[in-house]
Amino acid sequence: MTENKKAQKKEKMLKIGGIVIGFLFLMIGIVLLIISAPETTSDEELGCDADEICNCKCGGESESEPDPDCKSLGQTLSVIFMILGMLIGIVPVSAYEYFRFSRFKRMEDSFPRFMKDFSEAVKGGMTIPQALTMVAQIDYGPLSKEIRKADHQVSWGLPFPKAMQRFAERIKGSSIMKQSFTIINESFVSGGDIANTMNSIAMNIGLIKEIEDEKKAIMEQQIYIMYFIFFMFLGIIVLLYKMIVPMLSINISDPTTPFDPSANCRELGLASELMCDIGRALGLGCEYVYFVSLFLFMCLIQGLSSGILAGVIGQGKIAAGIKHAAIMIIATLCVFIIFV
Numbered sequence: 001m002t003e004n005k006k007a008q009k010k011e012k013m014l015k016i017g018g019i020v021i022g023f024l025f026l027m028i029g030i031v032l033l034i035i036s037a038p039e040t041t042s043d044e045e046l047g048c049d050a051d052e053i054c055n056c057k058c059g060g061e062s063e064s065e066p067d068p069d070c071k072s073l074g075q076t077l078s079v080i081f082m083i084l085g086m087l088i089g090i091v092p093v094s095a096y097e098y099f100r101f102s103r104f105k106r107m108e109d110s111f112p113r114f115m116k117d118f119s120e121a122v123k124g125g126m127t128i129p130q131a132l133t134m135v136a137q138i139d140y141g142p143l144s145k146e147i148r149k150a151d152h153q154v155s156w157g158l159p160f161p162k163a164m165q166r167f168a169e170r171i172k173g174s175s176i177m178k179q180s181f182t183i184i185n186e187s188f189v190s191g192g193d194i195a196n197t198m199n200s201i202a203m204n205i206g207l208i209k210e211i212e213d214e215k216k217a218i219m220e221q222q223i224y225i226m227y228f229i230f231f232m233f234l235g236i237i238v239l240l241y242k243m244i245v246p247m248l249s250i251n252i253s254d255p256t257t258p259f260d261p262s263a264n265c266r267e268l269g270l271a272s273e274l275m276c277d278i279g280r281a282l283g284l285g286c287e288y289v290y291f292v293s294l295f296l297f298m299c300l301i302q303g304l305s306s307g308i309l310a311g312v313i314g315q316g317k318i319a320a321g322i323k324h325a326a327i328m329i330i331a332t333l334c335v336f337i338i339f340v
Contacts, residue, residue, distance in 0.1 A: 011096075015092075015093050015096070022084075022089020023085065025082070025084050025085030026086060027085075028081050029085060030078070032074055032078035033074075033078035033274065033278065036077075036078060075280065079278065094322045097319040098319050098320075098322040100319070101317055103142050104174040105315075106142050106143075107143045107146075107171060107174060109209070110140040110143045111140075111143060111180070112205045112206045113140065114135060114140050115180070116198075116202045117134075117138060118131055118135050119194075119199040121134050122195040123195045128154075128194065129155065129160070132160075135147060136148045136150075146170055146171060149170075150166070153166065164188075165185060176205060180205065184201070219314050222313055222314075223310045223314050223324070230306050230331075233302055234335050237298065241288070241292065241295060275290065275297070276290050276293060299332040299336070303332050304329060307323075307328045307329070308321035309321065311323070311324055
């Protein structure tokens with residue numbers, strides 16, 4: 001097994017391990033939350049100081065203050081486990097894929113210049129090893145490291161086609177560069193003119209990059225529209241919570257009967273109870289905690305989906321959307337902290 005394949009296998013195992021560990025932490029948090037969740041009741045006679053009783057109506061002078069019994073140490077630990085699980089399972093893999101994507105994009109930007117310089121060196125009378133040694137001394141950004149590695153392999157006696165094949169394996173994250181090296185190898189094996197082949201590849205890649213830049217400029221308008229729609233969605237959610245949710249608390253049939261804010265948590269099944277427990281454990285309060293938790297999860301899912309879609313629309317890669325998704329998720333958390 002080559003060094004490159006070993007490195008790829010190691011990276012794959014690390015990513016899978018991070019996802020598995022994150023999933024285990026998340027499951028431990030959910031189980032701990034279910035076990036430690038206090039009983040929810042609307043019976044005022046039990047009082048706020050009753051052990052393991054979550055009564056939203058008697059949280060203090062204001063009904064919006066949470067009942068101390070609504071939040072336990074087990075719930076706090078469960079939230080910590082769930083947050084750690086999501087961070088371990090999502091953040092390292094997402095960051096790795098985004099930086100890997102950015103690295104290959106910078107390589108692609110320098111690749112046409114590398115091809116032209118190599119072609120001119122060969123046309124000037126240099127042999128292929130000499131031309132490769134010369135261009136290895138030029139700065140091509142992240143691509144220079146791979147060029148120097150290929151130059152060392154050729155200088156140690158590795159055949160040029162084999163060195164280019166290994167070069168293509170190391171940069172297979174970029175389909176353009178990998179296909180270019182395949183063409184170069186075919187031209188070398190068939191006895192073609194390597195210099196003219198590389199020059200043609202450089203010109204074609206330059207045209208492709210120009211088309212991609214034009215496409216990116218056009219699609220940036222769509223990305224701005226997606227950002228506008230997302231922030232408008234956040235504004236609508238805040239208005240729903242501030243205006244419509246309090247109106248739902250009015251008991252039309254009997255206005256003298258106080259509204260039970262925890263009713264939604266008990267009446268809509270296990271999923272809603274779990275959502276309310278997460279909301280209380282996060283400190284989202286007691287009154288309307290179901291709606292706050294529901295709106296928060298809706299906005300987080302919307303931000304993640306919109307961000308990934310923005311990356312696909314803008315640059316055609318899911319990894320490119322990680323940046324947009326992170327911006328939208330952080331904006332969601334800020335809006336909920338400030339306005340909700």
